[in-house]
Amino acid sequence: MVFHSNREEIVVSENKDNLLEVKNLVTAFRLENGDWVRAVDGISFHVPKGKTVGIVGESGCGKSVTAMSLVQLLPKPMGHILDGEVMFKGEDLRSASSERMHAVRGGEIGVIFQEPMMALNPCHRIGKQISESLILHRGMDKREALRESVSLLEKVGIPAPERRIMEYPHQLSGCMRQRVVIAIALACKPDLLIADEPTTALDVTVQSQILELIEDLQEEMGMSTILITHDLGVIAGHCDEVVVMYAGRVVERAPVTELYASPQHAYTKGLLSAIPTLATPRKAKLKTIEGQVASIKDFVPGCRFCQRMERTGDTLVKRAPFIEISKNHWVEACPKCVDLPKQAPT
C-alpha cells in the first residue's frame, strides 16, 4: 500500500502483490518560451499482479503522458520526468539505463497505442513487424520468429494468418490492424500491458471484440493491464480498479464497483451523471459539468476542479491531501469537492 499525504511525506509499505507502483510522478514539458508546464503533477497509483487498472479522464488530463512516462517514450527534448518513482517489479525504471529500457519496452511491458495505422510501419509486411520484437527480445532466428508470428496472429483471432503475415498494414481493416498491434504487444509475453485508448478509433461492435480479446489473453497469460480510456462504460466493463484523473492529478482512486456505487469527488460524480445511458429518459436535461478545463499554463497549485467551478478561496492556493476515505478508496480531499467525514481518517 502506498500512503502519501500531499507531496511532503511518502511512506511505503512494500507490497509484493503490486507489479507496478507509481509514486508522486511529475512529468513536465518545456514550452518554446522556456516555461515548464506540468502535464502530470504528482500522481500515485499501483497495479496489482494480474489485475486491470483503468485510467479515465478527459482529453488533456495527462493520462497518455502518464503511460508514456512509465515506458520513457516522452517526446524529446521537451518532455521530462521531474520527480517521483516508477517501481516496476521492485526496480526503479526512472534510473534504469537506456539499454535496460530497450529490454523493458516490448519485452516486459507491451504497449498498444490508440491509432493502429500510426503504430504500424506501412512499408513492412505484418510478419516482419511481429518478428522484429521476437528476434530482438526472445533471440529467435527469422524463420522461428515468423512461425511464432503466425501462431500469435491466430491467437488474436485473425483468419488465415499464414497469408496475413505476407500482407502490408494498408491491406487490413482497422479492427484487424488493431489485432496485429495487440499481437506485437503480446509477442514477448509481457508482465504489464499498457493499452492507451485501444478502441477509440474503432466501432462499438469491434470495440467489444477487442476488449474481450485483451481480457481473455490477460487471463491466459496472467499479465496486468493499464487500460487508458475516456469512456466510463469501457472502464465499468473491463477494469478491477479505476484511477480518475483531472488536470494532471489523480482526483479519485477506487475499486470499480465502489467507484460507481459511491463516487466521492465532485468531478467523478459529474462525469458519471453527464453520460446519457439507455436508461436515461429521452430528451430529459442531462446534468452537466459547467465550464471547462483550464489551460495547462493557468493551472492553480490547489484544487483544479474548484478552478473550473470558478470558486475562490484557499482551496485554489493549497493542494489538498490525498486520503483514504474508506478502505482502498482514495480521494483528493478538497473540502469543497468532497463531503469529508467530520474526523478525517489519518
Place this chain on the structure above:
Amino acid sequence: MSDPILELRNLKMHFPVRGGVMSRQINSVKAVDGVSLSIGHGETLGLVGESGCGKSTLGKSIVRLTQPTAGSVIFDGKDITQLSQRKLRPLRRNIQMVFQDPAESLNSRMSVGQIISEPLEVQKIGTQATRRDTVEKLLERVGMPKSAAQRFSFEFSGGQRQRIGIARALALNPDMIVLDEPVSALDVSVQSQVLNLLLDLQQDYNMAYLFIAHDLAVVKHISDRVAVMYLGKIVELADADTIYQHPRHAYTKALISAIPEPDPQVERPRVHLEGEVPSPINPPEGSAFGHRINHPRYEESIGMDLSMVEIEKGHWVAADPCCLSEDDYLRVSSKS
C-alpha cells in the same frame, strides 16, 4: 404523418471506382444504396451505423454537398434533387448542416463574427449593422460571450467551437439541421452541454434534426425515431424507445448489446458479432448482414426482395430471413 419536412425516395449515392486503361469506370462504391425515409416538422431522426455504412454520405447528399446518383430528395414538398446550385441557394436557408470536427469546419482565417455572419451575407440578409447584431444574439443563444465575435475559432476549446458551428447553422433560422456526429469529438462533460443546447434550440425554434452518430446511447437520448443503417441501406426504423426495447433486426440487437454500460453491476447478454462490414464495392448479393454472420439461410436470401416492411405501426424492418426471428419473418412476409 402530416407533410414531412424532408422525404427521401430510394436515394442512391454511388461513387465511381476508376482503374485500368484510360481510367475507365470499373466499378462503384455503393455508399448509399436505396434509402427511403421521412422526417416530420420539429422531429429528430437519429441515424446510426458503423463507420463506412454511408450515414455521413447520406447527410451530405441531403444538403446536396454531393449529387445523388438516383432517387429523390423532397424538401418541404419540393423535389430538390436536380435543382441547379443557383436555384438551390434560396432553399439552403432552410436546411443547414453541422459537422463532426469543429476544428476543420471553421475557417481559421476568419473571425468568429465573420464565420457566423457569412451565411447572412451569402443570402443577402440585413445590413452590416443588423448582421453584427444578429451575430451577437446568436452567440448569446449558444452560450458564448459577445466578445467572441472578434476572436478566432482556434482560440476556443472543442466544445466552444462546436457551439460556434451551431450558431452558424442557426443564423438563417432553418427548418432543418443535418447534424453529422456533432458531439463525437467532444469530451463527456462538454458533450452533455452541447446535447442540452441542441434540445433547447429545437424546442425554441421547432427545427427538425437529422442526427447522425455512432454512439447509440446519445442517439437514443436526443431522437424521436431512430434509423439503423448497414452497408448503404436502412435495416430498421422505429420510435426511439421501441427500437431499443424491442429491436427486431439482428444487426440492431448486436449494436445495442455492444454499448458499454457505465455500471459494473450490470451484466447484459452479449450478442457476439464476428466478422466485418463487407466492402460496399462488391456487396454480397443477398442479405448483407446474413453474409457477415454466415447465416444458414443466406443462400435463400439471394435474389429476394429485402425491402422494408411495417411489422408494427411505425416500426419498419427489412424483410430479411437471416436477420429476423422465425415469427417476425413470417409476419413480415405475410404483409409484403
